[in-house]
Every structure is written in structure tokens, then in C-alpha cells.
Amino acid sequence: MKDTVVKLKKKKRNSSFGIGQGRFTPFFFLAPAAIVLAFVVAYPLIYEIIISFKNVTLLNLKSQNYPWIGLDNYINVLADSLFYSTLIRTILWTAINVFFHVSIGLFLAILLNRKLPGKAFIRILLILPWAVPQYIAAMTWKGMYNVEYGSINIILTKLFGDAALIPWLSVPSWTFLACIITNIWLGIPFMMMISLGGLTSIPEELYEAAELDGASGFQQFKNITLPLLKPILTPAIILGTVWTFNMVNVVYIITSGSASDESQILITMVFKRAFQYFRYGQSAALSVIIFLILLAFSTVFIKAQKSDD
Amino acid sequence: MKSNKFNRTDSLGKTILIYVVLAIACVCSVYPILNILSISLRPADALFTKSLSIIPPNATFDNFRQAFIQYDMLGWLFHSLVVSSAACAFSVMLSVTAGYAFSRFEFRGKKTGLTLILVTQMFPLAMTLLPLYLMIINLKMTNSYIALAIIYVSTSIPFNIWMMKGFYDTIPKSLEESAYVDGASVFRSFYQIILPLAKPAVALTALFSFMGAWSEYLVASVIINEAGKLTLPVGLVSMQGQFSTAWGIYSAGALITAVPVMILFVCLSKYLVGGLTVGSVKG
DSSP: OHHHHHHHHHHHHHHHSOTTOOSSHHHHHHHHHHHHHIIIIIHHHHHHHHHTTBOOOSTTTTTOOOOBOTTHHHHHHHHOHHHHHHHHHHHHHHHHHHHHHHHHHHHHHHHHSSOOTTHHHHHHHHHHHHHSOHHHHHHHHHHHTOTTTOHHHHHHHHHHOGGGOOOTTTSHHHHHHHHHHHHHHHHHHHHHHHHHHHHHTSOHHHHHHHHHTTOOHHHHIIIIIHHHHHHHHHHHHHHHHHHHHTOHHHHHHHHTTOOOSTTOOHHHHHHHHHHTSOOHHHHHHHHHHHHHHHHHHHHHHHHHHHHHO | OOOTTSOTTOOHHHHHHHHHHHHHHHHHHHHHHHHHHHHHHSOGGGSSOOOOOSSOTTOOSHHHHHHHHTSOHHHHHHHHHHHHHHHHHHHHHHHHHHHHHHHHOOOTTHHHHHHHHHHHTTSOHHHHHHHHHHHHHHTTOTTOHHHHHHHHHHHHHHHHHHHHHHHHHTSOTHHHHHHHHTTOOHHHHIIIIIHHHTHHHHHHHHHHHHHHHHTOOHHHHHHOOOGGGOOHHHHHHHTBOSSOBOHHHHHHHHHHHHHHHHHHHHHHHHHHHHHHHHHHHHO
């Protein structure tokens, strides 16, 4: 009698798993991916926090003996005025980029979300920038920014005369603008496709009803399109912001060769500190600071979105 | 009387305006790519010209030839092919199984696991590149294609796991149930019944992870620095010399690299966006 009770219990527990599933089955399926993610994502993150409190330089790099120096790396980073100017530039960079990605992307998506002959072809042309590998895009734009032979300056001088010759790559503020233009070009297709996916899921009847009620185009956009796109756009915007904040490729490649730090953003500073100046500890501290900034941003943003609902 | 090819509400003027705006947007988006094409076709003595024509006068394929003669283009292509294929194979194996576990099994921490996987997308590789680099030095794995491939795997599996899970969710559970009744084990029913059905999703995972590895520059530039071992991205960017860049040959190389990926990408973009939105809505 007791035996059968135990057996029944066992059976019951088994059936609370998925059918056919033993105790360790999920483990076998998950372990490989989990191990890789733990080694290549989780462990480095922890390791980074540890070395941000240590003195790691080119000299003791191979010995693996890194002395603890407490908060020195953080103090070094935060005492540098370059950090603050770069932080402001990074925020500016992110805000401008994401704003244009979303607004132009959404605008194009709305234009495309209708019956239009040739629509499929236009859409392919518009997502091409996304398909180009980022480093090739950055290199190509860098060539186009060449003062004398770059096609951008040639077009500008043909349109506006010789006064429109812009020293894109030699003056830091122009270089920064050059990076922004390049990155806007790269990022629009992602937002456009996301918005297009969201738009096609909004039922046509809503707009028809709104029209019957006499709503203007802008009212329809504000009261139907935006609220219904929100669940799709919010995660896309968060991801877009984080990606833009950490966009190394474009800034690093376009500014490489210029000595000035006046067009860097935080993440390229991390990269340069580590792999050009070999100040590994400081670079790690800077990454941790970036990590905290992004964490704060996404928590606040998600909370704000939730309280809106 | 308007044809029903167009939106009912759009007037003729509005339609024309839409086409004009879209045309301008298309020109902006395609022009830089045409610019590469144009430079790659220029003969060496006319590289620096102020003309804006896309197909230059006396166009030549010489730059494409020179890419293989003056530079080790063939070697780079081969190295990239090795790394990307390895990354692709690993990535498929790992995400196919992990996605299945998330779709079919009940276990503690399932929701947390799925969310954590999404969270990894929040912190791009650039942030953990330094600790990874130190780890690789400690393991004496600099210039190792395996290290590079494993790092690429970690970047591609989060998205792939979500995509696979989404696809498995559409396959009815009754298929496996009947297999269990016939005495098949979990592994066997997964391998022989579900996996063949999931072929389209597996193909997509493979392509996306391959393309991701193929077009990645930053990690490769840090890990691979031995002249004979460069992969395509590192090799191409290294053409950007201190004082002058071989723009013609670079552009030819860039086209050879980018065009196949671009074609694949455009064909697959529909699924990519589908996967992204599914992940975000449910997450």
C-alpha cells in the first residue's frame, strides 16, 4: 500500500514536468549553451569588475599578478576632465542618433505601410544599409568624407560653391558630425523594419472608424498608431540606445588617424585606453561606469514606460 | 476613378509626394554602396577624380585582380570562411538544443533564463572585450580561430535561442507524445521528429550566425594580429594605411566581402524582424 502511494507520488511529480521529461533532461539540452554563455558573457563581466580594482599594465600583463589598488582606477578616470566632456558628447551622440533613427524610420515605415506599386523593391533599397557590414560602411563613409576627393565635398561644392568645402576628418567637431551622419544612415533600416512590422499588425478598421469620426491624419497617428506601436517600439528603442551608446565600429574607424580626443565617445575611450595606451585597469573601470549608466537608463526607462500604462 | 492598386484614401498629389520622398530616401541609402562600386571600377591612374559618375570612363576590373595579387585576399577569405563556419556550426548546435528545452520542458528558472538571455543583448561585446582579451592571453590563445569562433557563438546564440524557441512553439506537442507512446526517448524524438520539422528555422539560425561572424571587425582586430592569419575584416581595414589608403583595391575587396552577405541579408530580413519582434513582445 505504501509502495503504491510512493509510486503514485513519483508519477505525479514526473507529470508535473513536461511529458517524457526526466529530472535532468532540460539540463542536458541547456548545458552546452549555458556553459558558453557563462564563459564568454558572465565570467568576463565579473572579471572586468575585479580588474577594475587592480593595477593591470603592459608590464605585469603576462605574469597574471595584478596588485589590488582599490579605487585608484575609478579616481583616475573620474578626476579626468576628458571623461566629463566625453560623457556629454556620448549622451549627445546617443540622443541625436536614436531620435533620427526612430523618427525617420517610423516616417518611412508609415509611407511604406500602404498599397503602393513597387513597394517591395523600395523596401529592399531602404534596408540595404543594414545589410552592409558595419566596418565596411564606416570605411566607405570615411572615404566619402575625404576633403578633396570625397564625394560628399564634391557634391556640396557643386551645389553651394567652393565655400561649402568641409574639413570633415581634420576638425574634431566636423568629424563628430561625420560619425553621426554615418551612424544615422546605418541605424534607420532597423527601426524602419521594426516599425513596419508593428504597423502591419494594426487593423485597418481602426483607421476607417477614426476617419468616420472625422479624425485628422495627425490625430490618427497620435491616438492609434503611436499607442499601438509602443509595445514594439519600447524594447527596440532601449536596444537601439544601448547599441548606439556602445557603437565602437563607426567612431573608432572614422576617427582613427586623428590625434584629437574631441570626437571620441565613452566606449571608444575604453577601447583606446585598453588597446592603444595599455591602461587596462582604467579601461575596465570605465567599462564598469558605462555598465552602471546603461543599467540606470534601462531601469528608469522601463519604469517610466510601465507607469504610463 | 482610382485603380485599387493604391490606397483608397490617398489623393494623386499625396501619392506623388510619397514617391518623391521615398525616391530621395532610396538615393541616400543606396548612394554610399554605389560609391564603393564606382571606386572599385576606377583604373589606378584615375582613382582620384572629381567626377561623380557611378560607372567611371574606361572602367576596369583590375582592382579586383590586384586584391588577390597585391594582398592576401584569398587567404583572408579562407580564414574568414573557417572562423564563420565554425561559429555557425557551434551556434546551431547550441541554440537548437537550448531552444528546445525552453520550448518543451518545465524547469525551475525557465523564465529567468529566458530573460537573462535577452539581457545579454543589452551589453554588447565591446564592453567585455578587455576581460576576454586578458583571458585569451592567459590561456595563450591569441591568434586562435577557435577563441574567435567561440566569442562569435556567444554573440549569436541569444537571438538564435529565442528564434528556435518561437519556432518549436508552433510545432504541436502531440507529435512527440505519440513518439513517446511508441517508446522513443526524449533525445530520439527530438532528433528524429522535431529537428527535421524545424529545418527552416535551423537554416535561418545557421545563416544569421554565419553572417554575424563574417561581418565582425572589432573582436577579430583585437585577437588576430599575426600577418599570415588575418581574417577578412582585419585585412580590409588594414589596407587603410598610415598615409594613404589603397581605395581602389579596398573597394574591390569590400564588394567581394559584402555583396554575398547583403544578398542573403535582404532575402532573410523578413525573418530577422519577425524574430526580433516576437522576442520583444513576449519578453
